[in-house]
Amino acid sequence: MRIDCHVHIVGTGTGGTGCWYRPKGLTRIGEPFLVKAVGLTTGDLHGPEFDQIYEQRLLEFVRGATLIDRALLLAHELPHREDGTPLPERSSLYVPNDYVLELARKHSEFLAAVSIHPARKDAMEELEKCLAGGAAALKCLPNVQGIDWNNRRYTGFLERMAEAGLPLLAHTGSERTMPVMDHALASPQVLKLPLEIGVTCIAAHAGTGMMLLDPDYLDAFVEMLAKYPNLYGDNSALAALNFRLRPSALRQLVAAEMEGRILHGSDLPVPSSGFLPWAFRMLPWRDYRTARVIANPLERDARLKQMLGFGEATFHGAAKVLRGA
Template sequence: MNLPTRSLTQPLGGAHGDTSPGWNERRRFLASGLCCGVATALGVFSLPQAFGFAPARWPADVQALWQQAWAGVRPEQVLDVHVHLLGHTAHAPDDDAGAWIHPRTLSPLALGDWVRRTAIEHASGVAGRRAELSAVYLQRLAALWAEFPPGAKPLLLAFDAAVAADGRVDAEHTMFRTGNAYAGAAARQHGWGWIASVHPNRPDAIDRLQAAHAQGARAVKWLPSAMGIDPSLPRHRRFYAELARLKLPLLSHAGEEKAVTGANAHEALNPLLLRPALGEGVRVILAHCASLGQARDLDHPHQALVPAFELFARLMDDPSLGARVHGDISAITQVNRSPGVLRTLLQRRDWHGRLLFGSDYPLPALAWLTSVPRLARAGLLDAQDVSALERLQALNPLAFDFALKRRLQWQGEGFAPAVFETARHLGGA
């Protein structure tokens, strides 16, 4: 396993963390390293793991930090709403009982996709174990999650293929596919929950929704840019009506997406395109709070692009949408996110009842993707927490992500416990 060339205590940015234009450019370059070969050359794929050490064997300050992270939070109400499920069991992308990875990701000749897959496999602890990738991934996830208090659960994400307008699966533009039956079975095996994924272009999309609901899915997951979904199209209205009837939330990526290619329909990640779903009564969870990238302001189409997070905020503050707009806080601490986004999310206490905890696992295991010292320099963490958090990241990246987000603060404001008690939004604990 390649280890980071950067020390865990060595900052990625300059003395002021994130303010210089040069650092902003370098940060964007590194953060998009999942799509460039530089990540390979630098050896920044994953953390040096002390994996397997239970909390009782953690250093005293790490144990104390972990205990403090749970103060005021009821573990039985904690669901991690953004946990990716990797597997390699299927020979075709439309095998719902299996998990499929596009063959091109296995070749360095397709450098971008190869780097993305390699980085994620290193972070997941499954690199070099392709024949047993599916089982090892779940074993490792189970071991990491066993260190959480009883009652807390991950929600495993299914991931549908790209599907053309005529209903045919577009294998060429599908980077990977994780079937609903596969995700549901994996979740039941471990006593966890799961989130289905159904492309609305499928001729049997409504039947698939109903089947997923009957099998206990807590929500439906989309990545519009990779799947080739324009959420605003009128033909999806029936799909949205069924989501609302079944009371299944839609977890949809919004803002710029770096880790997964596919259909490359990047404009489909505009947060405002989700208004038709909201208008049909669907509760929509915008992944990452649309905290990365820019999008066209569809309310003022002749103006320049604006931060996608600004459009997320517009939806959150729209009184006509009631309480149907939510955001998950996965990925918001990564180095390609502005500290200003974190400050806003922490200060907007009126949003906290509609923010949901998510880890974006396995990405918290990528050492270079989260700089704890940078967050401390930005005034978002107590400097005394830095050392313990860095060691916890190496011991258990899932526990690290939870503890980090529990310790974030700005001008005395941290995330309310309700942000982490997500079960009430997703059908109970």
């Protein structure tokens, strides 16, 4: 079973999905590129049926792919203060847990990653509801949503996650598309307490940072892998025009000792492209040209990851890590 463990749901609330989209900063600038990546237009985005169109488009991509069997769809929680106060004004989008759980019930091609800020006053109740609803993982962006997982206040929440076998998929490294609450929470070290409690953690993007712009935490991630057998990374957004991937990082990520510890993820609708890997001599021109003409973005990203040297364990790894997969 090959699973893309990092696929974003975006919605505007059409059809009563409960989603909303209020782009800020670079999210607004990147909007045309994001919708184009899934074969849509800004007209579709602001139309009366966007959420339903996007759902069907994702379903077509999974069904039409030869390298991907299922996709983990990500809910998106609001930022919160430590006292549990939600901060919708600090977010560019919102995707409720009920929506991704519903999509996973409707379509066997989908799995649901819910998103719960542990400071929420109803966090434990929401966690129990999501576990009962079939959640495969919990997704968060610590630096964007203001979640310091090393805060001992969250011990009970994390213990319940560990008991239920619910993995934590946490953004690590650069974030330039959404407002950031705390840049210090970009390091994979934010996952130390969950790992020590026994939660299986996936460091999205493996801690990579945009060259010349942001700190890079790949070395910290690699050091943590040696200490925590329940830590994994994913390679989402590493075939994109974002300057995360460099030759030295690729050599580390595809090394034999990394086998089984890096999971495949696309980060759709972030556009995948082999241009920068080719420009940095990580990808031959012929491979770049071959991948470029693949219309299905999930298939293109997976093919690029194969070309970059990620092996079968990367594609099959999430099936062993995600709850119920």
